[in-house]
Amino acid sequence: MTRHIRHAAVFCALLLLALLVNAARVQVVESSAYDDNPANRRDSIARYGRPRGDILVGGAPVTGSRDTREQLRYERTYRDGPLYAPVTGFASQEYGTTFLEHAEDDVLSGVDPLLAPFPLWSDMTRGRPAGGDVVTTLNRRAQEAAYAGLRGRKGAVAAVEPATGRILALVSSPSYDPALLSGNDAAAERAWARLNGDPDRPMLNRAVRQTYPPGSTFKVVTAAAALDSGMITDLDEPTDSPAPYTLPGTTTRLTNEGGGCEDAPLRVAFEWSCNTVFAKLGVDVGLARMSRTARAFGFNDEGVRIPFSVATSTFDTSLDRAQLALSSIGQYNTRATPLQMAMVAAAVAGGGQVREPYLVERKTRRGGATVATAGSRPLRQVMYPSTALRLRELMEDVVREGTGTNAAIPGATVGGKTGTAQHGIGNAGTPYAWFVSWARGDRDMEPGVAVAVVVEDGAADRGEITGGGMAAPIARRVMEAVLRS
Template sequence: MNTPVRRLALVVFAMFTALLLATTWIQFVQADDLRDRAGNRRTLIENYSRDRGAILVDGNPIASSEPTDDELEWLRRYQQPSRYAHVTGYYSFTYGAGLGLERAEDSLLAGTDDSLFYQRLSDVVTGRPASGASLELTIDPDVQAAAVEALGDRRGAAVALDPRTGEILAMVSRPSFDPNALSSHRLSAVDEAYTALIEDPAAPLTNRAIGGDLYPPGSTFKLVVAAAALESGEYEPDTELEGGLTYTLPGTETTLPNFGGAACDPEDRPTLAESVQVSCNTSFAWLAGELGADAIREQAEAFGFGEPLDVPMSVTPSIYPDTLDDAQLALTGIGQFEVRVTPLQVAMISAAIANDGVLMTPYLIEEVRNSDLEVIESAEPRTRSRAVSSQTAAELTDMMELVVEQGSGQSAALPGVQVAGKTGTAEYGDSGAAHAWFTGFAPADDPQIAVAVIVESATDNWTGETGGQVAAPVARAMLDAGVER
């Protein structure tokens, strides 16, 4: 073989080898990545060849798939969309599985999860069309409806838990959106709807119940501070605290007043129980300084602050700040400065108190069923922590009952039912605007439901709505719907 032919042969051999290696790399090493890459039209169309599993509440679908005659064989449809949008999320050809359970449990709903391997194998053998698993939720439709109707058009969120198990009975975020607009097969209309949603300053795609920009808890955080005091062994419900008309923040000339400028006690010495009942700012600011940041932080963490949580949607951890001077520490005693929470976290505080001091792990999915309706996964209640002792839980419950019976939470009272609760009015920003809170549980002597409600200030020009005025009635509606009589 002469030299030119030999060189040409070597070049051809090298090119063939490179082609073989590239093909092997693409087909075997990069196959999964290429298949899952956003915008892979073949994969997207393949996803629509399967009947995506339903999402069920009390056995009724709130998300399901309908057969079509177009290229995308199934159309995702949402029932009562505004009521459940942040629970279900959306499933879109253009934007994929977004938000809620559609994203968190995409593999189960799509039928590609490892737990469905034998179902897929059976489908292949029998020739049955492939389908995803269905999810039965823990949501109580009556409690969910009560929260939606009571919140109305106001921005905010509401959460309800079964304190005995951790089941999420309601999860509502306002404003809401229609996931049907994003699941449509009219892709130009989908683009318009999505653009409008992400450009909306009210952020309707944000699930305020578990994430987004976290809220200052205001006076609902006094439950954590009171718990830390009782758990320290140095305070009892009848221990007198310093609680004058105002409190000067340590190291400053700034004075902290009580809400409305009222005295907490004629002698300026309210007890711990009285301080909870009347939501005394000055006594809790003083108490925070006496307890110290470490004790309050430890108690907050016992209630779940700072810990990751999936329900199965990822929940943004609530925050108690790490570094505090004395003035900032005093402000955390009333749930201000940089204390930040989700409504779910606030509901967890009440749920732990209601459950004899034991915090259960919140969860949203009761059962997972395959296409034959066989249960392949079933939730089991799990203890997350002992937040407080039984005695502390009982003492806090008594204090919270007084809030509803004689204090700021009377709008949450139910005829013939003992309700325990705590109001909150949480300032944010620099304008003096405030959000309204209520958290509590019922019946106080045999808890079945624990709730947290936040109603956002409609504007930066707060007009004086308190937790007792606007959040407690929402909580009342939810408690009324969730209590078995």
């Protein structure tokens, strides 16, 4: 009898050992396979089992969480969803996350180790802290002014603080309500199909993910290259520029919208946006110098993140002289995001220096304790301070008596540059209206805001599309909102 008991005990021990070995195999060796299995809903249930942290603008949340009492319990909600969609993106149970909801997902969902006051204890208990909050750099009034100014027309606005790189406004139009995609029901599926099928592409973030030919606003870069190189030393000296200008090596003649551009000094050419003067300037400066200057402003930089990625603004570095002439007036292959052109204006406003743009000021635990801050951003020398000083003067002339008078603000000093960018095969597309600018309150030591606006209004009459007429008033509203706040 004892022998039979002993055999049974050994057999049970072997069974227990086999169970432990199999448990170790499942939990250690094959854990990743089970974690990645689409049928495993444990992570999703845990992820949506508690409220998500919030994204804050001006100290107030623009996101929230709604208790559905279902298995995936909490859905994301948005306050003024279309206004902030280019910043927040969406957090969907079905379609994932975008923009800040994606870039800061670890903090918002509560899995970031920084949120755990006792990391070792959390690891042992496998507990998850409450989702943290993300505090943005946005200026609520500036964001609202930009959105209202576009009035649903296709376009975008980006505004930054020159001294710090803080993004004050980031608007894309037309927009959408991210809350439509939060759940996993049939309504979210219909909204997803409708938004992706909309020819106006409301989910496209035109402020940072769309590049445009910058047109005459790029003449700020060309002027900086000419002044830095010493090719132009006197703003009021004739430039020996023919009008029309025959592109080098071709029979193509470049013309101007208005007269008075032949041999025009840089001051006059900038004020009235003479294509012929700046095209010739770009050729005279040369491809190497133009490429270096464009790169210093931020063109061809593929690593810009704010913290989500930004489309690369480009200046072609393999041009012949005719192509260089067109690129120097913001045409041919030259492309820029509105955020990039806001940084161009910020470099002028900042005395030739510019800081990398950023959108997140700090990250906090649910109770408000800060766990991470933006810190000081890298400073880049774009041009000589003397060059920036003269470009400020030129941009002020544009607003005071040139093509940008619609951007003037009483009680403030404003500098700007208009642009009307041709595009399409044979330039047959409806032009884009651009305006880049900066503003300084009369009581301020330095400019407090730099703005870029682009409007792609296909419904407007081609002859009525101008940067000064369509884009400058929007920039003025944004600058006023910042200066008054």
